[in-house]
Amino acid sequence: MECQLTIALTEQKKEKPASDKLGFGVHFTDHMFVMDYTEGKGWHDPQIVPYSPLTIDPAAMVFHYGQAVFEGLKAYRNKAGEVRLFRPDQNFKRLNRSLARLDMPAVDEAFMIEALKKLVSVEKEWIPTEEGTSLYIRPFVIATEPCFGVRASHTYKLLILLSPVGAYYAAGMKPVKIYVENSYVRAVRGGTGNAKVAGNYAGSLKAQTEAHEKGYEQVLWLDAIETKYIEEVGSMNVFFKVNGEVWTPVLNGSILEGITRDSTIQLLKSWGIPVVEKRIAMEDLFQAYNDGVLEEAFGTGTAAVISPVGEMSWNGHKMVINQSQTGEMTQKLYDTMTGIQYGVLEDKLGWSVKVTE
Amino acid sequence: MECQLTIALTEQKKEKPASDKLGFGVHFTDHMFVMDYTEGKGWHDPQIVPYSPLTIDPAAMVFHYGQAVFEGLKAYRNKAGEVRLFRPDQNFKRLNRSLARLDMPAVDEAFMIEALKKLVSVEKEWIPTEEGTSLYIRPFVIATEPCFGVRASHTYKLLILLSPVGAYYAAGMKPVKIYVENSYVRAVRGGTGNAKVAGNYAGSLKAQTEAHEKGYEQVLWLDAIETKYIEEVGSMNVFFKVNGEVWTPVLNGSILEGITRDSTIQLLKSWGIPVVEKRIAMEDLFQAYNDGVLEEAFGTGTAAVISPVGEMSWNGHKMVINQSQTGEMTQKLYDTMTGIQYGVLEDKLGWSVKVTE
Ligand SMILES: Cc1ncc(COP(=O)(O)O)c(C=O)c1O
Ligand SMILES: Cc1ncc(COP(=O)(O)O)c(C=O)c1O
Numbered sequence: 001m002e003c004q005l006t007i008a009l010t011e012q013k014k015e016k017p018a019s020d021k022l023g024f025g026v027h028f029t030d031h032m033f034v035m036d037y038t039e040g041k042g043w044h045d046p047q048i049v050p051y052s053p054l055t056i057d058p059a060a061m062v063f064h065y066g067q068a069v070f071e072g073l074k075a076y077r078n079k080a081g082e083v084r085l086f087r088p089d090q091n092f093k094r095l096n097r098s099l100a101r102l103d104m105p106a107v108d109e110a111f112m113i114e115a116l117k118k119l120v121s122v123e124k125e126w127i128p129t130e131e132g133t134s135l136y137i138r139p140f141v142i143a144t145e146p147c148f149g150v151r152a153s154h155t156y157k158l159l160i161l162l163s164p165v166g167a168y169y170a171a172g173m174k175p176v177k178i179y180v181e182n183s184y185v186r187a188v189r190g191g192t193g194n195a196k197v198a199g200n201y202a203g204s205l206k207a208q209t210e211a212h213e214k215g216y217e218q219v220l221w222l223d224a225i226e227t228k229y230i231e232e233v234g235s236m237n238v239f240f241k242v243n244g245e246v247w248t249p250v251l252n253g254s255i256l257e258g259i260t261r262d263s264t265i266q267l268l269k270s271w272g273i274p275v276v277e278k279r280i281a282m283e284d285l286f287q288a289y290n291d292g293v294l295e296e297a298f299g300t301g302t303a304a305v306i307s308p309v310g311e312m313s314w315n316g317h318k319m320v321i322n323q324s325q326t327g328e329m330t331q332k333l334y335d336t337m338t339g340i341q342y343g344v345l346e347d348k349l350g351w352s353v354k355v356t357e
Numbered sequence: 358m359e360c361q362l363t364i365a366l367t368e369q370k371k372e373k374p375a376s377d378k379l380g381f382g383v384h385f386t387d388h389m390f391v392m393d394y395t396e397g398k399g400w401h402d403p404q405i406v407p408y409s410p411l412t413i414d415p416a417a418m419v420f421h422y423g424q425a426v427f428e429g430l431k432a433y434r435n436k437a438g439e440v441r442l443f444r445p446d447q448n449f450k451r452l453n454r455s456l457a458r459l460d461m462p463a464v465d466e467a468f469m470i471e472a473l474k475k476l477v478s479v480e481k482e483w484i485p486t487e488e489g490t491s492l493y494i495r496p497f498v499i500a501t502e503p504c505f506g507v508r509a510s511h512t513y514k515l516l517i518l519l520s521p522v523g524a525y526y527a528a529g530m531k532p533v534k535i536y537v538e539n540s541y542v543r544a545v546r547g548g549t550g551n552a553k554v555a556g557n558y559a560g561s562l563k564a565q566t567e568a569h570e571k572g573y574e575q576v577l578w579l580d581a582i583e584t585k586y587i588e589e590v591g592s593m594n595v596f597f598k599v600n601g602e603v604w605t606p607v608l609n610g611s612i613l614e615g616i617t618r619d620s621t622i623q624l625l626k627s628w629g630i631p632v633v634e635k636r637i638a639m640e641d642l643f644q645a646y647n648d649g650v651l652e653e654a655f656g657t658g659t660a661a662v663i664s665p666v667g668e669m670s671w672n673g674h675k676m677v678i679n680q681s682q683t684g685e686m687t688q689k690l691y692d693t694m695t696g697i698q699y700g701v702l703e704d705k706l707g708w709s710v711k712v713t714e
Contacts, residue, residue: 024505025416025504025505025506026503026505026506028416032415051415053412053413053414053415054411054412054414055410055411055412056413057410057411058389058408058410058411059382059495059518062419062425063419063427063497063499063555064425064495064497065555065559065562066423066555066556066557066558066559066560067562068419068420068421068423068559070421072505100563101560101563102560102562103562103563138416138421138505146383146385147383148381148429148493148495148520149382149383150558150561150562150592151562151565151566152562152566159415161415163416183547185547187548188545188548189581190540190541190542190581190584191541191542191543191544191545191560191581192556192559197559197560198419198420198421198422198423198556198559199423199549199555199556199559199560201422201423202422202423202424202425202549202554202555203458203459203548203549204507205424205459205460205507205508205509208508209508209509224546224581225581227547234507235507
């Protein structure tokens with residue numbers, strides 16, 4: 001990538017939302033990063049420009065054949081004013097894996113991290129500083145060629161949007177109720193489940209809506225083949241503390257390789273807690289629950305970081321975990337992970353990347 | 358749907374492409390249909406407007422979570438100048454099934470057919486008349502709300518684009534070579550395979566590219582559970598004539614319910630040919646091939662109508678069907694189906710819908 005990043009700053013800055021009214025992904029900053037791809041020419045014209053609508057042909061392939069992949073990470077700003085990213089290299093590595101799965105062109109990871117740092121610096125004032133708030137970062141790539149042939153597009157656009165987001169748990173961590181889904185499936189090996197592609201999410205909405213109607217906040221996805229093994233919870237990976245040991249579904253081709261998942265495993269191991277990555281049958285988890293050894297459960301993901309699970313419903317069985325309270329280990333993981341993210345705890349594993357001094 | 362369709366005609370008509378240079382889905386007509394949806398208000402403001410780029414927020418959900426469904430049908434213009442649609446009611450029924458699967462709002466099917474007829478009338482001069490050419494019609498619906506929350510959008514846009522397309526087999530029908538795919542899968546029951554959603558196609562491109570590299574034109578998809586049973590070929594349903602009987606995979610939740618598939622079954626039955634909808638193991642098809650009773654194979658879909666299969670590659674076995682020639686029954690199906698579509702054969706089943714006299 002030889003291209004020079006150009007920057008055009010806006011003359012009309014928007015008003016920033018109050019930090020207690022941020023929500024998730026509804027406010028967008030003044031600028032965005034844009035870069036174009038043309039077959040034969042490669043990625044070109046990286047720019048930071050004022051946030052503005054796209055002008056795009058209605059026949060653009062993204063609208064028809066769903067060639068669209070994305071990433072999600074955050075910038076954290078601490079009391080000292082330092083701005084940090086958390087393992088951004090992992091996000092751009094995964095972006096390239098997702099791009100490959102949809103037959104889309106790879107990006108230069110090192111260049112993207114530099115461009116992202118620049119964009120975040122430009123928008124520094126948009127990063128909220130209240131406890132638990134952050135700047136959500138959404139890189140994504142879409143197919144732009146106007147053509148109805150079912151084949152990979154010859155042109156693409158990569159954008160990065162930024163959105164200041166509120167604390168996921170504004171009033172302290174609150175364990176969620178999850179519904180184990182037996183009919184709808186999210187992904188299957190050989191499909192696109194281990195890539196962060198738009199279509200995976202579209203397919204998951206119906207089950208989520210139905211779970212909400214039943215009084216549950218998230219769906220627990222089972223494997224597509226036997227409808228038996230635990231895969232993920234909503235848009236999070238999932239962990240269970242059973243008899244002092246931590247279980248998480250082994251990566252199998254249909255589970256997204258969460259960066260928070262990987263970080264959680266590394267942290268737990270560094271604390272001497274045994275982590276077992278394996279196929280987890282819902283039946284076996286239920287057995288552990290009945291034996292009184294299912295001690296804690298939580299999801300992991302960029303948005304909520306660590307999200308305690310307080311209740312699960314499976315085939316009419318209701319499982320209440322740790323009396324619907326956040327477990328001790330779950331809390332410690334949350335505190336440690338966010339401590340590293342905000343740069344207030346020692347970063348032994350070198351995960352935190354400073355954007356500004 | 359109480360809304361009145363408004364029409365704004367363009368003042369700058371494009372030049373029409375030569376009928377021998379049409380290709381598929383690369384030329385678009387002068388106008389398009391657009392309609393908006395807002396939660397609480399429903400579908401509103403249906404309009405026929407000049408074909409023009411969309412102005413759309415980069416945070417629009419379609420780019421991130423893939424809420425996008427589409428349809429594909431054609432308008433046919435015969436020598437007498439009559440313009441016809443083929444079973445358009447089935448396309449809008451299926452559109453509503455696809456919309457429901459992605460938690461998107463239903464459209465009024467009867468209104469949509471009327472709006473489509475109007476649009477096609479406006480663009481009548483764009484419909485080529487040469488043998489095998491037609492006007493491809495692409496209705497689609499996309500999520501437009503700018504928000505990163507993983508939930509159904511509250512706003513949508515429905516569009517219909519039109520594209521004059523060339524004869525699929527400009528030089529007579531040519532049997533295709535297909536590669537039986539063992540690693541990638543298209544869909545799984547409980548997923549979105551039986552809906553016409555954008556993400557299904559994105560996930561299929563990689564396998565298609567790899568098949569091309571091996572010298573095959575299309576991929577034959579096997580079931581995701583056992584990688585054993587035949588599902589579809591590329592973007593077509595598939596049929597096999599075995600010992601005088603016709604086999605086609607039974608609809609199982611992961612196969613798209615093709616309108617050409619249904620029409621083919623009805624035609625064959627009306628001719629007294631036995632049609633068996635069942636699970637077809639690739640192994641059993643190979644056995645039939647070795648026994649010398651696999652007589653013909655073909656795909657069905659709106660684009661090619663009937664597409665003969667001349668060769669299949671499965672686990673290193675090469676199967677040459679009917680000496681790579683178009684079978685007699687396959688040809689008769691093509692001739693009959695297109696005859697009905699163009700209004701030159703009797704339409705006993707009431708499939709053809711006149712747009713103009
Ligand atoms: C389906 C799915 N699983 C898991 C995760 C967690 O991944 P990460 O920890 O990288 O945010 C995400 C993304 O947030 C996701 O979309
Ligand atoms: C995956 C898939 N299967 C089958 C078909 C055939 O459906 P139809 O006959 O309605 O065009 C299509 C659409 O063309 C398709 O996209």
